[in-house]
Amino acid sequence: MEMYNLGQDDIVGNSAPRQNPDPIEAHRSDCREFFEHAHAAISVICANLDQQLGLPLDTLIRRSSIDQPSETSLRLLLSWPQTGDAEVGDNRQITLGGHTDIGTLTLLFHVSGGLQILPADKDNVAENWRYIRPEPGCALINVGDTLVEWTGGILRSSLHRVVTAPGEQARVARQSLAYLVRPRRTETMHRIQGSDVIPPLGEGEEEDTRSVSDWAAWRARQVMNGELKPRTTGGRRVVTRA
């Protein structure tokens, strides 16, 4: 697996420009347009979530504004074709290990198969992972861990991974794009207040006062050191507005 992360701040001008590889530098304005479109799509999703969560309109999108510094990025992923016998399930290679996305929302653009999720109530064994078939003309939306924390576990971030695609697709390179939305840097991990849907902190629960960046760095470190096993989190049942 090869990947390259293109920073939103770099492309839209929230920070000094970085020197990216030539094919990107030659298409800076296309990249900017991509970020703007992707952000517009995220705004629609956030507005719907605001409504469902009983929050004032724009609560969520204001926390991920495109013109404020954040760690939002566009990840370009490439998995090389698998050599050998990929038809046999056990021989499939895992090219991106099981994880949850750390930010708020992810827009995933994929054309060939290979993405799998582990349904929330299932054990992490090979036969329980399900392929997610790409739908022509559609992007896949993932909820990330930050939104789970902000909503007191109402929203769910699912464990997912990339393996060799089924059938003949195993013989072609797989390319995908993940627009990984992170909150603006000034935001904290405090649970969102002012909603009658998001539960208040319960007994024994403590407010997480860390900045989103400190929290994300801590979490990534924990996963890397093996102290935290990535798993699906959140998904509390609540009554939402019609």
Ligand SMILES: O=C(O)CCC(=O)C(=O)O
């Ligand atoms: O390439 C894919 O389909 C998934 C990528 C992904 O999960 C990620 O970059 O976080």
Ligand SMILES: [Fe+2]
């Ligand atoms: Fe992911």
